[in-house]
Amino acid sequence: MIAIKFVKFHGLGNDFVIVDALEESGLPENREELPGLARDVCHRRFGVGADGLILIKKSDKADIYMQIINSDGSEPEMCGNGIRCVAKYVYDAGIVPRRQIRVETLAGIILPEIITDDHKAAMVKVDMGQPGLERSDIPMLGPAGRVVGEPLEHRGEIFRVTAVSMGNPHCVIFVDDVQAVPLYQLGPELEVHPAFPRKANIEFVQVLNQGEVIMRVWERGAGYTMACGTGACAAGVASCLNGYTGRKVMVHLQAGPLEIEWSVNNHVYMTGPARKVFTGDYPLE
Numbered sequence: 001m002i003a004i005k006f007v008k009f010h011g012l013g014n015d016f017v018i019v020d021a022l023e024e025s026g027l028p029e030n031r032e033e034l035p036g037l038a039r040d041v042c043h044r045r046f047g048v049g050a051d052g053l054i055l056i057k058k059s060d061k062a063d064i065y066m067q068i069i070n071s072d073g074s075e076p077e078m079c080g081n082g083i084r085c086v087a088k089y090v091y092d093a094g095i096v097p098r099r100q101i102r103v104e105t106l107a108g109i110i111l112p113e114i115i116t117d118d119h120k121a122a123m124v125k126v127d128m129g130q131p132g133l134e135r136s137d138i139p140m141l142g143p144a145g146r147v148v149g150e151p152l153e154h155r156g157e158i159f160r161v162t163a164v165s166m167g168n169p170h171c172v173i174f175v176d177d178v179q180a181v182p183l184y185q186l187g188p189e190l191e192v193h194p195a196f197p198r199k200a201n202i203e204f205v206q207v208l209n210q211g212e213v214i215m216r217v218w219e220r221g222a223g224y225t226m227a228c229g230t231g232a233c234a235a236g237v238a239s240c241l242n243g244y245t246g247r248k249v250m251v252h253l254q255a256g257p258l259e260i261e262w263s264v265n266n267h268v269y270m271t272g273p274a275r276k277v278f279t280g281d282y283p284l285e
């Protein structure tokens with residue numbers, strides 16, 4: 001029986017099955033089979049259970065290539081919580097013998113750095129690159145320019161949205177009380193709003209003060225998750241763009257905060273935890 005060795009990680013409860021595909025891993029040769037494998041592995045009852053499947057592969061441009069597949073089988077450009085977990089994995093495994101790691105992704109070369117580390121958990125700071133703020137960057141339909149507090153009509157209701165790309169599309173909506181948002185109704189509806197030709201991650205954000213916000217998220221291709229790293233970056237950038245906070249924002253999620261800084265060099269830095277949970281073998285029929 002062929003089995004795939006995996007390591008289970010999470011970043012503030014956003015959890016991933018990570019497969020080291022640098023050597024023989026039992027993964028299907030045919031890339032077309034990966035979406036189905038991701039759906040099976042990520043299934044909370046019939047599989048291991050995760051928000052996404054992450055494959056670590058060879059890169060000729062960086063230390064490694066990170067391929068992320070959402071639990072619905074779709075392949076996004078980037079994953080912030082996931083890249084912190086990948087950094088910890090490759091550092092612990094000695095695959096990359098230094099704390100500054102270069103990771104090739106569909107969103108470009110992303111730079112995580114291990115800040116502190118013990119055998120189960122690490123704090124990782126990631127240079128997430130520059131945010132995309134033009135409609136064409138998101139992508140989002142409508143006239144050229146930025147989307148900052150713009151009206152978006154949905155079922156007769158007008159939402160004021162701010163759109164940010166972190167390689168993947170984010171739609172940030174500021175609310176008075178995140179707990180009062182009907183996330184399981186609005187999330188899936190706005191995820192597939194026609195204004196977003198490649199769908200969107202939907203973040204609801206409540207501003208606490210000039211340096212802190214609370215975020216709840218409905219992720220494209222994964223649905224409700226406890227945290228979203230690229231989403232927290234988008235929330236930090238959007239909070240600053242709207243004048244609600246400065247450039248440094250503590251984004252509070254259910255299991256803890258992510259520190260976001262949209263630096264004056266236009267790069268977004270995200271600092272947060274990566275925790276190893278267990279290892280296992282996933283049998284292929």
Ligand SMILES: N[C@H](CCC[C@H](N)C(=O)O)C(=O)O
Nearest residue numbers: 076079080081168228229230
């Ligand atoms: N669902 C996201 C990818 C995972 C992002 C999230 N888990 C993160 O930590 O950034 C998308 O389709 O764009």
